[in-house]
Amino acid sequence: MTTTAPPTWLDLPADTGFGVGNLPYGVFSTPGTGRRTGVAIGDLVLDLAAATGDGVHATGSLNAFLARGPEAWRELRAQLTAWFTDDGHRGTVAPHLVPRSQVTMHLPVEVADYVDFYSSQHHAENLGRMFRPDSEPLTPNWKHLPIGYHGRAGTVQVSGTPVLRPSGQRKAPTDDAPTFGPSQRLDIEAEIGFVVGTPSEPGTRVPLSAFPDHVFGACVVNDWSARDLQSWEYVPLGPFLGKSFLTSVSPWVVPLAALEAARVTPPARDPRPLPYLDDTDGEPWGLDIAIEVRLNGEIVSCPPFDLMYWTPAQQLAHMTVNGASLRTGDLYASGTVSGPQADQRGSFIELSWGGKEPLRLPDGTTRTFLEDGDLVTITATAPGPHGTRIAFGDVTGRIEPAR
Ligand code: MN
DSSP states (O other): OOOOOOOOSSOOOTTOSSSTTTOOEEEEEOTTSOOEEEEEETTEEEEHHHHHOOGGGGSSSSHHHHTTOHHHHHHHHHHHHHHHHOGGGHHHHGGGEEEGGGOEEEOSSOOOOEEEEOOOHHHHHHHHHHHOTTSOSSOTTTTTSOOEEEOOGGGEEETTOOEEOOEEEEOOTTOSSOEEEEOSSEEOOEEEEEEEOSOOOTTOOOOGGGHHHHEEEEEEEEOOEEHHHHHHHOTTTOOOTTTTTOEEEOSOBEEGGGGGGGEEOOOOOSSOOOGGGOOTTSOOOEEOOEEEEEETTEEEEOOBGGGOSSOHHHHHHHHHTTSOOOOTTOEEEOOOOOOSSGGGOSSHHHHTTTTTSOEEOTTSOEESSOOTTOEEEEEEEEEOGGGOEEEOOOEEEEEEOOO
16 A cells, blocks of 8 residues: 555645545535535635536535435546646636635535434443443443434534533432523533435335445534433433534535545444344444544543444444435434543543543643533544545534523
8 A cells, every 4th residue: 555645736734634535525605605515625625616517516505416326426526536636627626726714614414314323332331330330331232233312403503503501401319309400511422423415215224235325424423412401301212302402513524435444343243233233244334533522622532433333334224224214414423432441431421420520621620511611622533545644624612601
């Protein structure tokens, strides 16, 4: 394998995660212009609507392009690669490049349905130990199927959207009755999300092998969670208002095609999954994505995605095994990513062990859950082609006081 990135006529920063091997898609605008599709390259955005003249990129979301399917995705990626690597295209392409510092990013996808999984064994065991100390950390079904729930598609928002502290019913186990008020245990969940492009017919299943035919790409997700609302309401039907107030996504969707070098073998599964989930003898979709969580600029956690027990291909196979159809724009998230080390936990409830062991911050202060004014930024990178590094866009949010 060569370690030389493809040559490009663009003067890209040496350490850019947005090189020719990445080419993520997003929706942007500049002052006084409408929303359109762009591709990030270095510190620039290529205005795809202008560069291609294709109206599908002027619709204000990626959905219409994603609906065209994998052949169209491959063709455009090949076109973009040629444009950026062949100096002969410089004259026609360069006029459509805009500095990323001058654009406003928008929600890239009109989210159809939203599902959130629970596929990190370390995260599930940590929460099991905290919430059910007298029983096994994993529920009996956990190693047989990727557990998930349907979230609220309409409150998925792009990175930078303010996080209004939610209010609701809270009841600690020691309280006699619930009270109403602002969440006192506002938390994050560091996750990777997957965006469906190609729909499926009702009554059909999407097998493991068809994952890249349906899923276009990946983004970073912060599944904001109000733990006090969640712990009171979740039995017996699962997450509801403790999650539905906001889910933030990074503005750039990294195509699966950019993640080929990031593919790794997932952890061994014991027991062996049922056949529709069994990737033992196939080409599994473990992904070596390194996540970083920052609180007010300081790294507090580095969750490793390569340790996820269930892959996004298995999640998709499970999501459709009952015949439920996919729609263009469906988003499903991995579940909180946590590793075995204390500094690899993807939520503050784990980092502070249920609030009992406050996290010590570099400035000497401590934190259990989020305070008003806190800024959370989650970033992710992965191995790219030719020894390069692929960057995902950041997903940020600042906590605002309850109203
Ligand atoms: Mn979650």
